[in-house]
Amino acid sequence: MTFRPILERTEKRPILIAGPCSAETEEQVLQTARELASDGRIDLYRAGIWKPRTRPGEFEGVGAPGLAWLKKVKEETGLKVTTEVGNREHVFEALKAGIDVLWIGARTTVNPFTVQEIADALRGVDIPVMVKNPVNPDLKLWMGGIERLYKAGITRLAAIHRGFSFHGETSYRNVPHWQIPIDLRRNFPDIQIICDNSHICGRRDTLQEVAQKAMDLNFDGIMTEVHPTPDQAWSDAAQQITPAQYNAMIESMSFPEANSTDPIFAKHMNDLRHEIDEIDEDLLNLLGRRMKIAEKIGEYKKENNIAVLQTSRWNEILSKSVKHGAKKGLSEEFVTVVLKAIHDESINHQIRIMHGEEAVK
Numbered sequence: 001m002t003f004r005p006i007l008e009r010t011e012k013r014p015i016l017i018a019g020p021c022s023a024e025t026e027e028q029v030l031q032t033a034r035e036l037a038s039d040g041r042i043d044l045y046r047a048g049i050w051k052p053r054t055r056p057g058e059f060e061g062v063g064a065p066g067l068a069w070l071k072k073v074k075e076e077t078g079l080k081v082t083t084e085v086g087n088r089e090h091v092f093e094a095l096k097a098g099i100d101v102l103w104i105g106a107r108t109t110v111n112p113f114t115v116q117e118i119a120d121a122l123r124g125v126d127i128p129v130m131v132k133n134p135v136n137p138d139l140k141l142w143m144g145g146i147e148r149l150y151k152a153g154i155t156r157l158a159a160i161h162r163g164f165s166f167h168g169e170t171s172y173r174n175v176p177h178w179q180i181p182i183d184l185r186r187n188f189p190d191i192q193i194i195c196d197n198s199h200i201c202g203r204r205d206t207l208q209e210v211a212q213k214a215m216d217l218n219f220d221g222i223m224t225e226v227h228p229t230p231d232q233a234w235s236d237a238a239q240q241i242t243p244a245q246y247n248a249m250i251e252s253m254s255f256p257e258a259n260s261t262d263p264i265f266a267k268h269m270n271d272l273r274h275e276i277d278e279i280d281e282d283l284l285n286l287l288g289r290r291m292k293i294a295e296k297i298g299e300y301k302k303e304n305n306i307a308v309l310q311t312s313r314w315n316e317i318l319s320k321s322v323k324h325g326a327k328k329g330l331s332e333e334f335v336t337v338v339l340k341a342i343h344d345e346s347i348n349h350q351i352r353i354m355h356g357e358e359a360v361k
């Protein structure tokens with residue numbers, strides 16, 4: 001699959017998308033747009049017209065009449081506009097109103113029937129579409145949504161990471177799993193990936209930190225909710241910021257380049273990467289050696305009818321390694337993940353020895 005960029009722009013990155021969570025009134029939509037446009041920073045103006053809310057009775061968006069306000073934004077400011085579509089009717093209404101870019105929300109991406117309905121409604125139309133990750137951390141479902149649109153002929157496609165639902169204590173509204181968009185990029189190397197920092201954070205004070213992380217991870221853009229009076233917003237008040245706060249945030253961020261063509265840089269990176277390659281090879285050789293010893297232990301356990309899992313030894317290894325790792329500047333989290341993976345592999349090798357190939361499947 002070959003994706004085209006969602007916007008034709010001269011500068012490379014990032015794509016800046018901003019605007020209110022919901023279109024509330026014509027005045028609010030236009031005022032926000034005017035303030036953002038006067039700074040000349042953003043590439044795309046967002047506003048939710050149809051709002052998928054968790055529970056009934058909350059503000060569910062102004063609906064189709066709000067599209068006319070977005071039309072006015074385009075006419076008055078020259079900004080391109082985007083809104084969320086959640087079914088076939090939304091698509092038709094949005095296309096009729098001349099919306100420039102559509103997005104599919106996280107609660108829609110989870111449902112292949114609905115994504116297919118939207119894809120079918122868009123067949124034959126060349127409009128950019130951004131696909132938010134599904135609410136659950138499922139890379140394949142996200143890819144599936146993108147593929148459904150691609151098969152319908154939509155090639156100006158982008159992905160939006162807005163974090164994932166999480167049950168339990170967390171400081172995020174939707175927890176980011178950065179590894180998932182990184183894996184998405186591995187599968188779709190030329191797709192543009194946008195970070196929706198507002199839905200990840202759910203609060204103002206961490207918006208910049210999350211947006212910066214996305215930039216450091218080479219994301220192509222940021223989508224942020226901006227409202228003239230955030231505390232009075234009809235939806236998602238806690239995560240919205242004023243246009244001035246938005247401009248200050250962008251101003252104080254750094255935007256690293258995706259790569260460099262400087263030959264000196266390339267040479268130096270090459271040398272350092274060569275060192276990394278050698279170390280990775282050593283690590284794998286050592287792990288291979290470790291597994292051979294675990295296999296010997298496995299055979300010995302088999303002869304003596306001893307269980308594979310030895311919890312007290314495993315605890316000893318883990319706590320010793322966490323302490324040693326700390327001295328080497330490695331976090332407890334990292335050492336635990338690595339050691340767990342090694343121990344798991346070791347157990348699988350031993351079970352195979354005890355019961356044959358089929359046992360570990």
Ligand SMILES: O=C(O)C(=O)C[C@]1(C(=O)O)C=C[C@@H](O)C=C1
Nearest residue numbers: 294297308309310313314343346
């Ligand atoms: O010490 C053992 O008994 C082993 O089999 C080795 C090993 C390991 O890989 O370190 C594997 C399984 C046990 O749960 C504990 C440790």
